[in-house]
Structure formats: C-alpha cells, structure tokens
Amino acid sequence: MTFADPDRRSGIQDGYLALVARRRLYGGLTLLIFVLLMSSGFVIADGRNAGGFWSGLSQLGDFPAGVISEAWQKRTQLPAHMLTYFPALLETINIAAVSTLLGALFGLVLSLLSTRGLALWPRLTPLFRRIMDIMRAVPEIVIALVLIFVMGGGPVPAMIAIAFHTSGALGKLFSEVSENADLKPVEGLSSVGANWSQRMLLGVLPQVAPNYLSYALLRFEINIRASAILGFVGAGGIGYELKNAMSWGQGKFDEAAAIFLLLFGTIVVFDQLSSIVRNRLTKGAAL
Amino acid sequence: MTVADLGLLQASATRHVQRKKIATLAVPAVILLYLTYIFFAFELPGLAGRARLDNAAILLSDAVSYKTHVTRDSRSGDIEVAIEGERKGTYPGGMRPDWMTTDGNTTIIDLGGEEVVTLLPDNAFTLSLPGYPLIEASLVNGRVTSNQPGDAPDWISQSGTRLGITTPHGRVTLTRTKTEVFHYQPGWELFFFTLDSPYFGHGPLALAFGPQLDANRSNLTGVWQDFWSNRMWRHSDVVWAIGETILMAFLGTFGAAMIALPLAFLAARNFTPLRIVRFGFRRVFDFVRGVDALIWTIMLSRAFGPGPLTGALAILVTDTGSFGKIFSEALENVDDKQIEGIASTGASTVQRYRFGVIPQVTPVLLSQALYFLESNTRSATIIGAITGGGIGLLLTQAMQTQKDWEEVTYYIILIVLMVMVMDTISGWLRRKLIKGE
Structure with a gap:
C-alpha cells in the first residue's frame, strides 16, 4: 500500500466521498418517500373520516369532561358500580387466562412439532409452520364474530378466538426458543429408550420453561386487552357492559367511568405483576 | 467435607427433589382445577343447547354456494328471477338462466338431481322427485291445496295458507301471494360481472380475443369498469376498505414512533x-398504555366521528406509550464510547445525538416499529369494527345481515391475506434495513 502516493490517496478520498454522497441521497430519498406517504395518508384518512381532524381536535376534551363531571356528581355511587361490574371484569380476566393457557398448550405442541431437531415428524415441520402462520394471521374478531353467530353471545366464542390466535403467536415464539435448546439431554434420553413425549417433557421443557413462561405472561397481558375489546363487539365480559353503558349515553356515564377505572386498574396491575415475574424468570432468581 | 456436612447436603437435596415432585403433580392439578371452574363459570354444559347448529350449517353451505329465487306473483302471474333474491341480482326481462325453460304458460325449473318443478297456469305447480310420487299443489279460492296427505314426511310442511317443500337440491314454497322456488348452485355468482353487464357469461378468452361486445368501449376498459363497479360484490369499496385498514395501521404506528x-x-x-422529569414521562407512558386501545378508540370516535382517521389516532395514542417505554429502554442501553468519540471531535449536542446515538438505536427502533405495524394491521381490523372504518366495518355489516355468508367468507379470506402480506413485507423490510441483506 502506498498511502504516500497522492494520486492513490485522492482516489480513495473521492471514492469515499462519492459513497457518502450516494448514501445521503438514498437516505434522503427514503425519508422523502416516507414523509410523502405519511402526509398523503393523513390527508386521505382525514378526507374519508366523518369528522375532520381539526374540528375534532377542539372537541377532544368534551367526552372525557362529560364523563368526569357526571362521575364526580355521582361519586358516591362509584364503588357500588364497581362492585356491580366486578363479575364482568372477572369474566374478561378469565377469558384471557383460559385462552392464554389453552393457547400456550397448543402452541407448545405446535412449536415442538415444527422445530428442527425436535420434531416428531421432521418432514412435516414446514406444514406445522404454515399452520402457525395462518393461525397467527387470523384476527380474533373474525373467529369471534362467526362463533357468536353459531353459539350465541358469551365468553366461549371470545375464548376460542383468542386461544386460536394465541396458539399461533406463542407457537412461533416457543419454537424460536426451543431451536436454541441444548440437544444433549434429548440424545441422552433417547439412548435410554425414551419416546418422543418423554424426551420433550424431560429433556427440552426444563431448559426452556422459564422463557416459555415469560412469553406466556406477556401474552396474558395482551389477551386481557383483547378480551376486553372483543366484549365490545358482543362476546361478553366488561367490554359488553361498557358498550351498553356507552350506548345509553349521558346519564350512565358514571357507570362508564366505573368500568374505565376497573379496566385501567386491571391492565396496570397485571402489567406490573407480569413484568416483575418476567424479570425474575429471565434473570434466574427464585420466584 | 465432614460426614455431618454430607448429611446436610443429602437432606437438602432430598427436600429439593421432594419439592419438585410435588410441583410436577401440583401444576397440572391446579390447571385442571381452574379449567373445571371455567367449565362451570362459562356455562359450558348448557352450550350444546344454546348453540345453533343449523346456523353453522347455513354458514358453511352458503359460504360456497348461492341460491337463485324464482318468484311468481299469484295475482299477475309475472315471474321474476333474482340471485339471492336481491334487486341488484335480478335477471333483466327476457334473460333467463339455462336451468329454466318457458313453454307457453308453463315454466320448467330443473333443480338438479332429477328434481323438476313445473309452474302451471292458475297458480298451480308440480314437483317431481326421484323415488317419491309426483307432488301437485295449487291455489284454489285463496287456499293452498295439495295432493299431500296430512301425515306427509317432515320435509313437507303444509297448512291452509302455506306449503313448504325442502328437497336436497332446493326449496319450493306456495303461499297466497306467491310461488317461490329456491335453486341452489355452487360457487360465488356474479363475482366478476352483474347480469346487466354485457360481459356476463363470457369466458376470459372470449373477452380477451373475442369481438368487441360494447360499441362504446373496448373490451379491456369495459371489463375493468364493470368489474370495479360490480354492485353485488362492491370490489371498489372492498379495496378501499382494505386500504383504509392498512392506512390506519401505517399512520398509527409510524406516527406513534x-x-x-x-x-x-x-x-x-x-x-x-x-429524576422528576424522567419519572413524569414514564408515568405518562404507563398511563397511555394502561388506558388501552379500546377506551382510546371510544373516546376519540366521540370527537372525530367514524372513519379511518379515528382508528389511526387510537393506534397512535396507545402505541406512543408502548414505543416510549421500549425506546427509552433502548436509549438507556446505548454505548457511551461512541458518543464520547463524537464529542472529542468537537461535535455539538445535536451532532452528538445524530451521529453517536441514533445509529446505535435505529435497528432496534425500526424492527420494533415494523413488528408493531404487523400486529396493528390486525388491531386496525377490530378497531375499524368499533369506530366504523375499513374492512372491519364491512365484515361486521355483512355479519349483521346474516345472509351474505359468501361475502363474509370473501372478506375473511381477504383479511387473512392482507395480514399475511403485511407480515411478509415487514419481515422483508426488517431484513433489508437492519441486516442490510
């Protein structure tokens, strides 16, 4: 290398500067496209909305103010309302818990069947992966609405809908974890004649259980929100009560406020609880 | 190590194993107990009674087939043929499906499977079924009469005002005002063109290479125009709705970021x-996340009305909390050495952030934003159902009418495809932008 050679040096410099210029050009173009997409998207969304953005912005505070003032006027009734809606809240939490549980169990089986090195039928791993992709892609509302038509309203359609989606979502995360599992215990077990389920139960699960549990808890947080929102489209629980209170409008805003508070409290409490447990799980400390 | 130590060690090991044994039994037992509780809390034993399996059968058969109504008015004798009984699916005068032949005053409808309905003058009809004697019925002085005995099989229901016959391939109903025949066929009828389009009933090859069917426009533009404005399937509305849903997810996610x-x-x-500023902003993020998309959606739709903008704002507000939390954690993990290096060259604060911090966090930020875009495409479907925008609205509307199950199926397929396409695009972008492949 002859860096002392001025021609050579200026050649390198020019090349570098050209590279930087091109990078900046690409970066600038990407940014420009992004800004154009965002602003034109905003204009289109604003145009297709019933109320405009700027007129809506000034009314933003009206609804919360109405709810808060009514709730404040009838503040003595709030605890009673909360007690009334507690069973509905319990149903929402139960929907989330069962669907997480069932989803985790199905996801566990699917993930083990679709992980290289662990699968019972290695040739079928792509098939199980596809199945998980499709299960993940189906939004909960689609299954919930169809099942409500068949089974009538209530917690079961929401439970099945969320469990279906959860199996796919957790299955993918689980299989990413178990791909990194150490295969030596599995080999050891197979050398003493253990069958597939024994190998998985005794060789793989103890290694991956903390990570699985932490993902399942994260999913539980998400599922509480999902089950509340599905209740709003008719699948029971606190969301359904909220919808009824809201469609009544003024006069039942105190009940809506009680439900808001219950929902908010539940989400915050479970978020905090699960984040504490997850921290301990991933850092290996005892529970 | 003394013998006493070893004894202690053994005792603790035994205790440990004992605890594990109890845990392996206790965990499934607790799960089972909880599921038993749920079994009764969700009233599962009564579910079999409440479930409408006939609804499920309608849904499944209607999703892959369609029915054509042939209706004869008892007073005027006029016969109208309409797909799904809808005005927009009505056959124009003179146009008849090929399973229907008119000969003078009689009309013969072939239901398939050797089931033939013959509409006779004076509001009478006959129905011939394989392996069953010919059914004859007519309207006499405003009363429905037939040759069926009182103890007819249960697929025939009759009273003085109404006769209903459900066969494996269709249904015939005679009332005082009309005779109605349902003819079932597999497929999604009128998916490409409605009956009033000149292109209806022509194959793709004939349309591409055949003669010009409409004097005013070329086949290609005509096909596109009639397909796009199909009133039965509303392709343009559906495409717009999917666009709205993706737009909600896009605006919401990147706006929040x-x-x-x-x-x-x-x-x-x-x-x-x-410390106080930090604490304040963290609590703001927690609050915004805790309020949840559902409550934000309700609140915002009160101010902005139904539409995609409301959905986008709901996603934006909720995700601002999530992104704030994730981004601040990513920022806390940046390497100080790079910032020091930039600072040592005499860079200003803005330059230190631009060249020392942003390049370190960009991969995390981008990959998180793209992950959220994926899951928000699904959320936008459900938020659209609540606020009234996008494909979620079309889906709930089609569900509520409880008859257009082929449209429901169509929307479900489109939603799943949309989510999968968005997953693929965001996965591709993640690889491209972050790993630089």
Whole structure:
C-alpha cells in the first residue's frame, strides 16, 4: 500500500466521498418517500373520516369532561358500580387466562412439532409452520364474530378466538426458543429408550420453561386487552357492559367511568405483576 | 467435607427433589382445577343447547354456494328471477338462466338431481322427485291445496295458507301471494360481472380475443369498469376498505414512533439527569398504555366521528406509550464510547445525538416499529369494527345481515391475506434495513 502516493490517496478520498454522497441521497430519498406517504395518508384518512381532524381536535376534551363531571356528581355511587361490574371484569380476566393457557398448550405442541431437531415428524415441520402462520394471521374478531353467530353471545366464542390466535403467536415464539435448546439431554434420553413425549417433557421443557413462561405472561397481558375489546363487539365480559353503558349515553356515564377505572386498574396491575415475574424468570432468581 | 456436612447436603437435596415432585403433580392439578371452574363459570354444559347448529350449517353451505329465487306473483302471474333474491341480482326481462325453460304458460325449473318443478297456469305447480310420487299443489279460492296427505314426511310442511317443500337440491314454497322456488348452485355468482353487464357469461378468452361486445368501449376498459363497479360484490369499496385498514395501521404506528422518539430521550436515565422529569414521562407512558386501545378508540370516535382517521389516532395514542417505554429502554442501553468519540471531535449536542446515538438505536427502533405495524394491521381490523372504518366495518355489516355468508367468507379470506402480506413485507423490510441483506 502506498498511502504516500497522492494520486492513490485522492482516489480513495473521492471514492469515499462519492459513497457518502450516494448514501445521503438514498437516505434522503427514503425519508422523502416516507414523509410523502405519511402526509398523503393523513390527508386521505382525514378526507374519508366523518369528522375532520381539526374540528375534532377542539372537541377532544368534551367526552372525557362529560364523563368526569357526571362521575364526580355521582361519586358516591362509584364503588357500588364497581362492585356491580366486578363479575364482568372477572369474566374478561378469565377469558384471557383460559385462552392464554389453552393457547400456550397448543402452541407448545405446535412449536415442538415444527422445530428442527425436535420434531416428531421432521418432514412435516414446514406444514406445522404454515399452520402457525395462518393461525397467527387470523384476527380474533373474525373467529369471534362467526362463533357468536353459531353459539350465541358469551365468553366461549371470545375464548376460542383468542386461544386460536394465541396458539399461533406463542407457537412461533416457543419454537424460536426451543431451536436454541441444548440437544444433549434429548440424545441422552433417547439412548435410554425414551419416546418422543418423554424426551420433550424431560429433556427440552426444563431448559426452556422459564422463557416459555415469560412469553406466556406477556401474552396474558395482551389477551386481557383483547378480551376486553372483543366484549365490545358482543362476546361478553366488561367490554359488553361498557358498550351498553356507552350506548345509553349521558346519564350512565358514571357507570362508564366505573368500568374505565376497573379496566385501567386491571391492565396496570397485571402489567406490573407480569413484568416483575418476567424479570425474575429471565434473570434466574427464585420466584 | 465432614460426614455431618454430607448429611446436610443429602437432606437438602432430598427436600429439593421432594419439592419438585410435588410441583410436577401440583401444576397440572391446579390447571385442571381452574379449567373445571371455567367449565362451570362459562356455562359450558348448557352450550350444546344454546348453540345453533343449523346456523353453522347455513354458514358453511352458503359460504360456497348461492341460491337463485324464482318468484311468481299469484295475482299477475309475472315471474321474476333474482340471485339471492336481491334487486341488484335480478335477471333483466327476457334473460333467463339455462336451468329454466318457458313453454307457453308453463315454466320448467330443473333443480338438479332429477328434481323438476313445473309452474302451471292458475297458480298451480308440480314437483317431481326421484323415488317419491309426483307432488301437485295449487291455489284454489285463496287456499293452498295439495295432493299431500296430512301425515306427509317432515320435509313437507303444509297448512291452509302455506306449503313448504325442502328437497336436497332446493326449496319450493306456495303461499297466497306467491310461488317461490329456491335453486341452489355452487360457487360465488356474479363475482366478476352483474347480469346487466354485457360481459356476463363470457369466458376470459372470449373477452380477451373475442369481438368487441360494447360499441362504446373496448373490451379491456369495459371489463375493468364493470368489474370495479360490480354492485353485488362492491370490489371498489372492498379495496378501499382494505386500504383504509392498512392506512390506519401505517399512520398509527409510524406516527406513534415519531412522537415517542423525542419523548423517550426525556424518559431515559442517561439523557435526562432530572429524576422528576424522567419519572413524569414514564408515568405518562404507563398511563397511555394502561388506558388501552379500546377506551382510546371510544373516546376519540366521540370527537372525530367514524372513519379511518379515528382508528389511526387510537393506534397512535396507545402505541406512543408502548414505543416510549421500549425506546427509552433502548436509549438507556446505548454505548457511551461512541458518543464520547463524537464529542472529542468537537461535535455539538445535536451532532452528538445524530451521529453517536441514533445509529446505535435505529435497528432496534425500526424492527420494533415494523413488528408493531404487523400486529396493528390486525388491531386496525377490530378497531375499524368499533369506530366504523375499513374492512372491519364491512365484515361486521355483512355479519349483521346474516345472509351474505359468501361475502363474509370473501372478506375473511381477504383479511387473512392482507395480514399475511403485511407480515411478509415487514419481515422483508426488517431484513433489508437492519441486516442490510
């Protein structure tokens, strides 16, 4: 290398500067496209909305103010309302818990069947992966609405809908974890004649259980929100009560406020609880 | 190590194993107990009674087939043929499906499977079924009469005002005002063109290479125009609705990321030494996340009305909280050495952030934003169902009418495809932008 050679040096410099210029050009173009997409998207969304953005912005505070003032006027009734809606809240939490549980169990089986090195039928791993992709892609509302038509309203359609989606979502995360599992215990077990389920139960699960549990808890947080929102489209629980209170409008805003508070409290409490447990799980400390 | 030590060690090991044994039994037992509780709390034993299996059968058969109504008015004798009984699916005068032949005053309808309905003058009809004697019925002085005995099989229901016959391939009903025949066929009828289009009933090859069917426009433009404005399937509305849903997810996700980034600096330990500011912003993020998309959606739709903008704003507000939390954690993990290096060259504060911090966090930020875009495409479907925008609205509307199950199926397929396409695009972008492949 002859860096002392001025021609050579200026050649390198020019090349570098050209590279930087091109990078900046690409970066600038990407940014420009992004800004154009965002602003034109905003204009289109604003145009297709019933109320405009700027007129809506000034009314933003009206609804919360109405709810808060009514709730404040009838503040003595709030605890009673909360007690009334507690069973509905319990149903929402139960929907989330069962669907997480069932989803985790199905996801566990699917993930083990679709992980290289662990699968019972290695040739079928792509098939199980596809199945998980499709299960993940189906939004909960689609299954919930169809099942409500068949089974009538209530917690079961929401439970099945969320469990279906959860199996796919957790299955993918689980299989990413178990791909990194150490295969030596599995080999050891197979050398003493253990069958597939024994190998998985005794060789793989103890290694991956903390990570699985932490993902399942994260999913539980998400599922509480999902089950509340599905209740709003008719699948029971606190969301359904909220919808009824809201469609009544003024006069039942105190009940809506009680439900808001219950929902908010539940989400915050479970978020905090699960984040504490997850921290301990991933850092290996005892529970 | 003394013998006593060994004894202690053994005792603790035994206890440990004992605890594990109990746990392996207790965990499934607790799960089972909980599921038993749920079994009764969700009233599963009564579910079999409440479930409408006939609804499920309608849904499944209607999703892959369609029915054509042939209706004869008892007073005027006029016969109208309409797909799904809808006005927009009515056959124009003179146009008849090929399973229907008119000969003078009689009309013969072939239901398939050797089931033939013959509509005779004076509001009479006959129905011939394989392996069953010919059914004859007519309207005499305003009363429905037939040759069926009182103890006819249960697929025939009759009273003085109404006769209903459900066969494997169709249904015939005679009432005082009309005779109605349902003819079932597999497939999604009128998916490409409605009956009033000149292109109806022509194959793709004939349309591409055949003669010009409409004097005013070329086949290609005509095909596109009639397909796009198909009133039965509303392709243009559906495409717009999917566009709205994706738009909600896009605007919401990236809007939230753009708002959350500067706020995240204020919530990160190494950029905001003031504890009170940090604490304040973190609580704001927690609050916004805790309120949840459902409540934000309700609140915002009160102010902005139904539409995609409301959905986009609901996603934006909720995700600002999530992004704020994730971004501030990413910012707390940046390497100080790079910032020091930039600072040693005499860079200003803005330059230090631009060249020392942003390049370190960009991969995390981008990959998180793209992950959220994926899951928000699904959320936008459900938020659209609540606020009234996008494909979620079309889906709930089609569900509520409880008859257009082929449209429901169509929307479900489109939603799943949309989510999968968005997953693929965001996965591709992640690989491209972050790993630089």
